Amino acid sequence: MPPVIRAEGLTKHFRRPRRFDGPFGTLRTMVTRQYEETRAVNGVDFTVSAGELVAYLGPNGAGKSTTIKMMTGVLVPTGGLLEVNGTVPWRDRERNAMHIGVVFGQRSQLWWDLPLIDSLALLGKLYRLPGVAYRRNLDRLVELLDVTPFLHQPVRQLSLGQRMRGDLVAAMLHEPRILYLDEPTIGLDAVAKVRMRDFVAEMNRDSGTTVVLTTHDLVDVETLCDRVVVIDSGRVLYDGKLADLKARYAPHRILVAQLAPEPVPAGTRADTLRSSRFPGEVISEKDGVLRVRFEAARVSAQEIIAAVNDHCPMADLTILEPDLEDVVRTLYGDRGAA
Numbered sequence: 560m561p562p563v564i565r566a567e568g569l570t571k572h573f574r575r576p577r578r579f580d581g582p583f584g585t586l587r588t589m590v591t592r593q594y595e596e597t598r599a600v601n602g603v604d605f606t607v608s609a610g611e612l613v614a615y616l617g618p619n620g621a622g623k624s625t626t627i628k629m630m631t632g633v634l635v636p637t638g639g640l641l642e643v644n645g646t647v648p649w650r651d652r653e654r655n656a657m658h659i660g661v662v663f664g665q666r667s668q669l670w671w672d673l674p675l676i677d678s679l680a681l682l683g684k685l686y687r688l689p690g691v692a693y694r695r696n697l698d699r700l701v702e703l704l705d706v707t708p709f710l711h712q713p714v715r716q717l718s719l720g721q722r723m724r725g726d727l728v729a730a731m732l733h734e735p736r737i738l739y740l741d742e743p744t745i746g747l748d749a750v751a752k753v754r755m756r757d758f759v760a761e762m763n764r765d766s767g768t769t770v771v772l773t774t775h776d777l778v779d780v781e782t783l784c785d786r787v788v789v790i791d792s793g794r795v796l797y798d799g800k801l802a803d804l805k806a807r808y809a810p811h812r813i814l815v816a817q818l819a820p821e822p823v824p825a826g827t828r829a830d831t832l833r834s835s836r837f838p839g840e841v842i843s844e845k846d847g848v849l850r851v852r853f854e855a856a857r858v859s860a861q862e863i864i865a866a867v868n869d870h871c872p873m874a875d876l877t878i879l880e881p882d883l884e885d886v887v888r889t890l891y892g893d894r895g896a897a
């Protein structure tokens with residue numbers, strides 16, 4: 560199946576006049592006409608297949624929003640190739656817009672002073688949706704996102720969570736094949752975040768909508784995405800499965816064992832393990848709790864449990880998985896070395 564999004568050597572460089580400070584700074588800025596260049600996106604390659612749910616991650620200023628803006632046709636690339644649904648987004652903006660939905664967490668596409676329903680009706684006309692299709696899609700989305708209570712309120716009176724739900728209805732009204740979500744959960748409370756994630760998962764599962772998600776909330780990523788593309792300084796650092804990313808950058812798991820009570824001095828059970836041919840690394844033994852680190856690719860959880868139990872019987876245990884936040888931090892930290 561051909562990809563729905565194809566980026567090859569995609570670049571976007573911004574040029575702006577160099578500003579000088581000091582008493583004659585403004586004059587010098589105007590006279591010298593020197594420019595500074597920002598390489599916001601600097602040779603990015605990736606493809607997205609139909610129905611995929613991909614997280615596009617990176618630290619502040621990495622180039623995520625710039626990439627999304629190029630994919631939506633708002634920005635013209637400086638170089639490289641970009642195709643979305645077989646079209647070049649900025650050359651054929653209108654055709655591209657018919658097949659994509661966009662939600663920017665920081666900005667609304669709704670008309671601020673109009674009641675939400677009027678914004679949606681206007682968008683229905685812009686997308687040239689036949690009346691029956693408009694009604695059907697509107698009813699379904701309004702019910703899914705529980706929008707009825709504020710459908711007739713002006714957008715400026717809505718809470719952030721309500722406004723985001725309104726934006727989601729607007730983005731999905733014309734049944735787009737691709738949904739771009741740029742920090743969709745920013746500023747939302749826990750309940751609103753869960754609702755947003757459930758909705759995105761449902762659209763992807765039931766309607767086959769392809770989703771490209773940028774977020775700094777790694778719970779969004781863990782709950783929604785199998786694949787992640789990580790960029791920094793406009794370049795792709797990692798493109799692959801989330802599970803492989805974790806395995807590569809956080810290969811260890813931690814076994815936390817509550818040891819069965821025994822009349823032995825504190826620490827001696829950990830020493831026993833250390834002196835045996837134990838396949839893990841003992842981190843600590845304190846107040847009857849033993850912590851052991853092991854490499855998931857080398858030894859399974861069952862093997863490590865059995866090995867601990869052979870020497871120190873356990874009353875209870877937990878296996879701690881790596882935190883995605885740590886993984887991403889390690890990945891960003893590695894970029895200097897790469």
Ligand SMILES: Nc1ncnc2c1ncn2[C@@H]1O[C@H](COP(=O)(O)OP(=O)(O)OP(=O)(O)O)[C@@H](O)[C@H]1O
Pocket residue numbers: 573574575597598599617618619620621622623624625626
């Ligand atoms: N219109 C513009 N003119 C000049 N520079 C820009 C413009 N838009 C973005 N940039 C610069 O390009 C770089 C990438 O910005 P971008 O908004 O794509 O980052 P981001 O990964 O989305 O960051 P964040 O997570 O903070 O939203 C930054 O250095 C930013 O200052």
